[in-house]
Amino acid sequence: MPxxxxxxxxxxxxxxxxxxxxxxxxxAQLFAVGHELIRAxxxxxxxxxxxxxxxLDQLLGAGTVExxxxxHCWSPVGxxxxxxxxxxxxxxxxxxxxREVSLGILTSGLTAGAWGVPFAPTVDLxxxxxxxxxxxxxxxxxxxxxxxxxxxxxAIEPDVAFVHxxxxxEDGNGVLRGPHGEVAAAAQAARAVVLVTEELVPRADVxxxxxxxxxPGALVAAIVVEPFALHPDGAPGRYDRDVAFYERYExxxxxxxxxRAWLDEWVHQVPSRDAYRRRLESS
Amino acid sequence: xxxxxxxAGRLPAASGVVLTAGADALPAFLVRAAREFAGGGWVFTxxxxxxxxxxxxxxxxxxxxxxxxxxxxxANVDTxxxxxxxxxxxxxxxxxxxxxxxxxxLFGLARRLKAVLLDAGNVDxxxxxxxxxxGSYARPHRRLPGGGGAPEVARxxxxxxxxxxxxGLERLVSRLEHATCAPAEDxxxxxxxxxxxxxLRPRPRVVELLGALEGPxxxxxxxxxxxxxxxxxxxxxxxxxxxxxxxxxxEAAGRGYVAARRWGAGRGL
Numbered sequence: 001m002p003x004x005x006x007x008x009x010x011x012x013x014x015x016x017x018x019x020x021x022x023x024x025x026x027x028a029q030l031f032a033v034g035h036e037l038i039r040a041x042x043x044x045x046x047x048x049x050x051x052x053x054x055x056l057d058q059l060l061g062a063g064t065v066e067x068x069x070x071x072h073c074w075s076p077v078g079x080x081x082x083x084x085x086x087x088x089x090x091x092x093x094x095x096x097x098x099r100e101v102s103l104g105i106l107t108s109g110l111t112a113g114a115w116g117v118p119f120a121p122t123v124d125l126x127x128x129x130x131x132x133x134x135x136x137x138x139x140x141x142x143x144x145x146x147x148x149x150x151x152x153x154x155a156i157e158p159d160v161a162f163v164h165x166x167x168x169x170e171d172g173n174g175v176l177r178g179p180h181g182e183v184a185a186a187a188q189a190a191r192a193v194v195l196v197t198e199e200l201v202p203r204a205d206v207x208x209x210x211x212x213x214x215x216p217g218a219l220v221a222a223i224v225v226e227p228f229a230l231h232p233d234g235a236p237g238r239y240d241r242d243v244a245f246y247e248r249y250e251x252x253x254x255x256x257x258x259x260r261a262w263l264d265e266w267v268h269q270v271p272s273r274d275a276y277r278r279r280l281e282s283s
Numbered sequence: 284x285x286x287x288x289x290x291a292g293r294l295p296a297a298s299g300v301v302l303t304a305g306a307d308a309l310p311a312f313l314v315r316a317a318r319e320f321a322g323g324g325w326v327f328t329x330x331x332x333x334x335x336x337x338x339x340x341x342x343x344x345x346x347x348x349x350x351x352x353x354x355x356x357x358a359n360v361d362t363x364x365x366x367x368x369x370x371x372x373x374x375x376x377x378x379x380x381x382x383x384x385x386x387x388x389l390f391g392l393a394r395r396l397k398a399v400l401l402d403a404g405n406v407d408x409x410x411x412x413x414x415x416x417x418g419s420y421a422r423p424h425r426r427l428p429g430g431g432g433a434p435e436v437a438r439x440x441x442x443x444x445x446x447x448x449x450x451g452l453e454r455l456v457s458r459l460e461h462a463t464c465a466p467a468e469d470x471x472x473x474x475x476x477x478x479x480x481x482x483l484r485p486r487p488r489v490v491e492l493l494g495a496l497e498g499p500x501x502x503x504x505x506x507x508x509x510x511x512x513x514x515x516x517x518x519x520x521x522x523x524x525x526x527x528x529x530x531x532x533x534e535a536a537g538r539g540y541v542a543a544r545r546w547g548a549g550r551g552l
Contacts, residue, residue, distance in 0.1 A: 026354050026385065027370020050385070051370055051431065072414075072429030076368035077539040079331060082428065089416075089426035100415065103353065104435035107386045123390065123435045127411070127465040130434065133420055178372035179354035180384045212382070234373025240364070241371050243539045 002172040002195070002220040007273070010194045010224050011036045014160040018066075020046040022110075022161040022190055026103075026181025027076070029055040030196055032229035032273045033162045038062040039267060048158055050106055050182055053233075054249055057082035060096065061259050062267070067097040069139075069156065071106055077246035083253040100135040107182045109139060109156035113189030119143075119152040126151070161190035163215055164229055166236070168197040169206040172220030173213050178236045180214045187214075192221040196229045198238055228277050245280075307520075308477040309546050310528035311493050312448060313339050314520040316400065316475050317528070319444050320348045324397030327351040327388070327436055330368045332446040333400035335540070338365050339531045343524060349380065351396060353432035355388055357381035365531075365538050389432050393439025401433055401464065403445035403474070405454045408487040408507055410443060410472035411462040420461060430463035437464035442471045448542060450477050451499040457507055476500070480518075481509065492517045 005013070015021050015037060023030055027050075034055045037045065044066040049056050052073035059065050061084035073085040088096055101109070104123050112120035119141070129135045131151065139154045163183050165174030174195045176183070187193045193215060200223065206213065229235075232242035232249070252262035270276040313335055320326050320340035328337045328350055337350045341361040349359045352369045356379050363376025393399065405413040405427070414433070418424030437443055443466045447455060455476070466472050472483040473490075478500035480491035489496065489504070489512045496504075496511055504511055520528075533552060535543035 027368070028372060053370075070429065072431040074428035076330070076370055078541045079368060079428070080541060081426075085428075086426045089423055092422065100429055102430050102434040103385050103432035104389045107384075107389070111386070123438055125434050125438060125465075128430075128434055128462045129415055129420065133461065135415065135420070176382075178375065179352065179356035179379075179382055181354045182385050184384060185386070234371065236373045236375065238373075240373045241367055243367060246367075247539060 001170060002217065003222045004200070005222050005224060007032060007036045007224050007226060008040070010222055011040050014192055014194055014221065015042065015045065017042060017044050018046070019159040020048065020157070022048045022158040022186045023055065024161065024163040024181070024183050024186060026050040026183070027053070028164055028178065028230050028233050028235065029053050030162050030164050030229055031055055031231060031233070032226050033196060034059055035267045035276070037064055038263070039271070048106070048156060048186070050103055051076070052082070052085070054082055054246065057084045057253065058263070058267070060084045060088055061253065062263060065096055067099065069099045069101055069106065071101050071103045075246060075250045077241070077243050078250065080250050083250070084259065087256070097137065099137040099139060100130070101139065102130060103182070105130060105136060105139065105153050106156070107185055109153040110182055110185035110189045112153060112155035113157035114185050117155065119154050121150040122153050124151045156189060158186065158190040160192045160194060161186045162194050162196060163187055165195050165197045165215065167199045167201045167205060167209070168195050168223060169201060169203045169217075171203065172215070172217035172223055173206045174215040174220070175206055175209045175212045176214040177212065184214050187219050193219045194222045194224060195220050196224045196226050198227050198229065198235055200225050226273055228273055231280070307525055308450060308494070309448065309532065310525045311518060311520055312475065312477040313528040313531065314524045315480060315491070315493060315518050316444070316446050317343055319398045319400060320344055323347045325349045325351055325357065325392070325395075327353070327393070327396050327399040328369065329353070329401040329433055331402040331540070331542070332448055333402060334366055334369065335531055335535055335543070336400060336446065338534070339528050342527045342531065351388060351392065353385060353388055353436065355383040355385050365534050367538050385432060389435040389439070393436045394441060396440065398442040398444050399436050399440035400444045400446060401437060403447045405459060406445055406447050406474065407456050407459040408483060408509070409458070410445060410466045410474070410483045411459050412437070412445065412464040413459045413461045414463045415461050433464045438467055440466060440470055442473070444473045444475060447474055447476050452476060452478065452503040455503065455507065479515070488512065489515050491515055
């Protein structure tokens with residue numbers, strides 16, 4: 001049975017320095033996890049994120065990331081740039097290694113990891129920079145087989161997958177309310193899964209929603225019960241995406257100094273998601 | 284594409300508005316994009332303009348179509364709120380008839396969809412889109428956000444509809460230096476702009492006019508070697524269609540859409 005732990009414990013035990021961390025979910029980003037990674041002082045994480053959005057931007061700006069495998073990075077409200085991401089690319093990325101993938105490449109790579117095979121086929125993207133300019137940094141290859149030629153992706157096998165769920169039971173069976181993105185493949189590919197749930201519920205409640213269980217308990221090492229884990233993203237049926245917060249962040253992140261001030265106010269000075277929520281309510 | 288006509292009972296018969304440049308350009312652009320949903324079917328919407336087109340299409344055509352999102356969802360009624368992006372799941376509400384995975388949409392559905400609508404801020408006459416970098420990839424002049432799921436869904440599309448909203452067509456070029464998305468060789472590729480609709484296959488040509496094609500956009504097209512067919516059919520949106528589009532733009536401004544805010548600011552809204 002998975003352990004029920006708090007967020008600092010989850011980060012300490014499953015996301016040490018150098019770890020390859022899948023940070024879910026596509027579009028519903030685990031800001032609660034990312035902020036804890038920043039507070040824990042991580043400097044060498046290899047992150048795998050489908051829609052990096054502003055969480056990846058915050059991790060980059062905080063110096064948490066050594067390598068990023070990502071499909072896009074922006075502020076989805078606007079849409080507007082992710083300014084740390086842009087600065088790193090336009091002014092020199094320093095120590096950060098970027099591997100730009102598409103969602104299909106990412107999904108195929110995680111699927112290969114899930115199946116325990118060295119690679120998996122994907123949609124042939126010849127004629128795009130992923131293939132022609134090797135934007136993925138070596139994750140793609142072309143193979144010949146008796147059945148034909150295919151573009152394939154190297155297996156992606158995170159050390160840990162942090163996955164957000166709507167509800168889960170004590171066995172770690174996690175229910176998604178909304179589209180699944182690539183979380184199932186990520187959970188199956190990872191060596192360990194930490195479920196971050198809005199609510200822990202009785203087994204019977206999960207059985208009622210069994211068709212929406214995206215992460216079975218067999219994969220789950222730990223559960224963190226963290227309501228409001230996605231803010232400023234929304235959780236269907238619970239809270240909406242906070243457009244105003246996104247806009248204030250985007251404005252703050254345009255400038256490095258104001259980004260640092262933002263990070264201090266919303267990450268370093270708030271030791272928990274509860275404290276974050278109280279700050280938000282009083283702001 | 285001829286006018287599909289309004290859903291019975293929702294709008295009066297279109298009298299047809301002769302478009303002038305400026306005031307109606309973006310609403311008309313949105314009306315034309317929304318017509319891709321007319322007649323039903325499953326239509327993929329990427330972020331930004333395709334989402335707004337989908338919202339307008341609900342207003343014009345009701346529940347006749349199913350709107351597909353890259354995260355693995357399909358909605359056959361209006362979303363609860365206008366999504367701020369395709370990943371704004373809380374905004375979907377109870378609109379979804381299908382909840383699945385990204386791979387289901389990108390790999391399984393893309394080639395079976397009626398049309399794929401993508402935002403195309405930087406596009407070339409071959410229908411390729413650059414959302415990765417302007418300038419050297421290693422050290423770009425401008426780093427763009429990346430492609431997300433657009434590369435696969437563009438490659439799988441049978442009918443790829445690219446929405447390019449720049450009035451002067453400055454970012455329509457003969458060949459992009461980087462391609463994030465490229466359509467399949469046998470795909471039908473349509474480029475919708477505020478001035479005209481172009482078919483890009485087998486060779487780029489104007490197939491529909493959104494008002495008089497003159498000034499900077501006409502010069503741009505001539506510079507790209509694209510014949511300006513002033514005899515092409517003209518989009519004549521109904522006044523109600525344009526007003527519905529304006530309502531969507533106002534809603535979008537409230538939901539953080541920058542392009543919609545700029546449009547509204549130009550009108551003192």
